[in-house]
Amino acid sequence: xxxxxxxxxxxxxxxxxxxxxxxxxxxxxxxxxxxxxxxxxxxxxxxxxxxxxxxxxxxxxxxxxxxxxxxxxxxxxxxxxxxxxxxxxxxxxxxxxxxxxxxxxxxxxxxxxxxxxxxxxxxxxxxx
Numbered sequence: 278x279x280x281x282x283x284x285x286x287x288x289x290x291x292x293x294x295x296x297x298x299x300x301x302x303x304x305x306x307x308x309x310x311x312x313x314x315x316x317x318x319x320x321x322x323x324x325x326x327x328x329x330x331x332x333x334x335x336x337x338x339x340x341x342x343x344x345x346x347x348x349x350x351x352x353x354x355x356x357x358x359x360x361x362x363x364x365x366x367x368x369x370x371x372x373x374x375x376x377x378x379x380x381x382x383x384x385x386x387x388x389x390x391x392x393x394x395x396x397x398x399x400x401x402x403x404x405x
Contacts, residue, residue: 358392360384367392372403 288295358367359375362382367389368375386392389399399405 356388358386358389358397360386360392360397365397366400367397368400368403369405372400374400374403 355370357370359370359378360367360383361378362384366374367386368378369389386395386397389405
């Protein structure tokens with residue numbers, strides 16, 4: 278009982294400080310929540326008209342001379358795909374997933390359709 282009376286006496290002697298701390302905490306919580314509500318009401322920025330303001334530095338500093346190699350067709354991409362013995366997903370040779378398959382677990386196909394005919398599907402992290 279003596280401890281309780283000492284505790285109540287301590288609270289009574291510091292009630293102004295306790296009230297002030299409570300008010301500061303309450304104002305902080307209310308201000309934070311009002312800020313959160315305000316940020317939810319803001320509309321996102323949308324760009325309606327695309328303007329291309331980039332300068333082509335290469336074209337501005339050099340003469341436009343057509344090189345004879347520009348008439349050549351682009352190089353053919355490697356369309357082979359690889360699958361793992363432990364998976365039902367196939368990866369193109371340039372995908373990061375293909376590089377993680379151990380060589381002893383690799384099965385190669387010449388095209389994606391060949392792999393799909395065997396029941397394999399394209400991995401989600403690998404786009405053609």
